[in-house]
Amino acid sequence: MSALAGLGLAPVINAAGTVTRLSGGILAPEVVAAMAEASAACFDMLDLQAAASRAIVAATGAEAGIVTGGASAALLLGAAACLVGLDPAAMDALPRDAARREVIVARSQRTMYDRAVEVAGGRLVEVGIPDRFSGAGVRDATAAEMAAAIGPATAAILWVAQPWSEPPLEELCRVAQAAGVPVLVDAAAQLPPLANLRGFLDAGADLVAFSGGKAIGGPQASGILAGRRKLVASALLQMLDLDLPAAQFRLPPEFAGNRALPFLPRHGIGRSCKAGKEEIVGLLVALQRFQAEGDAPRQARMRARLAAVQQAMGQPPGVAVEIAEGPTPLLLLRCADAAAARAAEAALRARRPAVHVNQGRLREGVLVVHPAALAEADLPALGAALAAVLGSDTVLPFASAAKAG
Structure with a gap:
């Protein structure tokens, strides 16, 4: 039987x-074999995520990257990174407290998935009137409106990638960079085309979340968070098992060199977002296949x-x-x-x-x-x-x- x-x-x-409610897609034999091989050995998860970062950097052009337990997990971790950076005390305070917790989003880009931002401790601030979707007119949010919404409590801007999304990402990134505010892109299902692996980061985004279990062909419970090294390092710290003496912990150079933290934080807000060794290795093999095809x-x-x-x-x-x-x-x-x-x-x-x-x-x-x-x-x-x-x-x-x- x-x-x-x-x-x-x-x-x-x-x-x-490749929808989650129907368990995603069907894994290629090479991906299944890689996951089986990984399952028969143990690894230091920092080493495994460092190897993943090198592969993700090669594929996306990002400064760093990690494998997460899905695109929603990547969105949660990305939001948490924008909220607290590399401050371990601020990491420990999430989701209750954050000096900057507002995440600006165009009203027309609200989705059921942005709850991940709220779970991390963010508070979504909607901007714009999406008349073009309601049928009342042609207007949507503009980059200038998004810029006007930025204030002392702004932690990030969320942009949901669709061909019709407004304001255009390049315009949004220009105003965000001028204000020193990171842009987090939800690009969960925006592959193919292959060019999108790099396109959102080339447009100026600071972090991009992709699903690993959709077009890439990786395990369903896998995702990618790619972008600025400091932000990816923060996301990683808030996902890892940190139950070890602080003196033994060092961030690999792929994330921040041997940068010393004031102290090692507790298990982070994203601890439940972890990916196992099988998901990480399977996703990396699938990513290679997706690019090669x-x-x-x-x-x-x-x-x-x-x-x-x-x-x-x-x-x-x-x-x-x-x-x-x-x-x-x-x-x-x-x-x-x-x-x-x-x-x-x-x-x-x-x-x-x-x-x-x-x-x-x-x-x-x-x-x-x-x-x-x-x-x-x-x-x-x-x-x-x-x-x-x-x-x-x-x-x-x-x-x-x-x-x-």
Whole structure:
């Protein structure tokens, strides 16, 4: 009996993408082998994070980097670093007290994930009126408005990376640097393209958080925090196991040389954000693979998966089918209306094995098939499931009319 069967678990077909609620993606054999190798040995975690920093620096151009227990963990640690720097007394006071705890963010960039900033002890200060999203106009936050919000209590500015985010990162970084305020970028799902590994830091960001378990292809419980050496060192200190005599502790040169702290802080606000040896090594191997493959071959590989699904699915009646190009190609299935799309999505989840498609465009009546977390063995089964549901008169009553027409 397999381990999964022994636990009573049945895999699902994940056509929603590398989302956490569906356990992310599928690890490459090289990543699995590296994690297994790491699991059979013990390491000094400072040495392991120093090795990770060297690899992250080579990939991103940052001054330093660490592996965390996911992108949300990287965001929490990055916020904590901005709040207290390398002051161990201030680290010990989090999350209750911080001399500077305000983190400025454009109102249009608020997300469920920015709670990580608040958990660290930050207080989010919203700026701007996002009329362009409410439909009331065209305005959003500007760099000048963000600059005007900076005050004595400002610890950082949070910028959530999306192609449509305003103000532009370069403009924001200019005003932030003039005020001596670090910019923390949430870029959890902004890979590919490969250029984004460096792009946000090249634009002037001080810290960037990436997910390791999405497009990079690392373990789901892994993330990257990259940026300024002093801030990354602070984040590392607030994550590490510091249960050792203070005289034995030295920060490796990758983070701050042998810079002496006034004293060694207690376990930090980010202790629960740790990554294990298996996650660190697995992520580093996945990062090498992600860089080596490049954007065009990866797009071609994803497009081939979608083409296989489309071939197995055929042409469902009354459904417009297209492959949308982008950093990751997507298969779009446009139903008659939102109600039809919701009915089809629910019917797919009710199958065995359950089929999960991306729900991001259900309001438009569109089912989205994301290829990143699909196994090769899933492709014909997914196509057959889509054909059965989208061609069913029971699930979609208009299907019979479409067939007759």
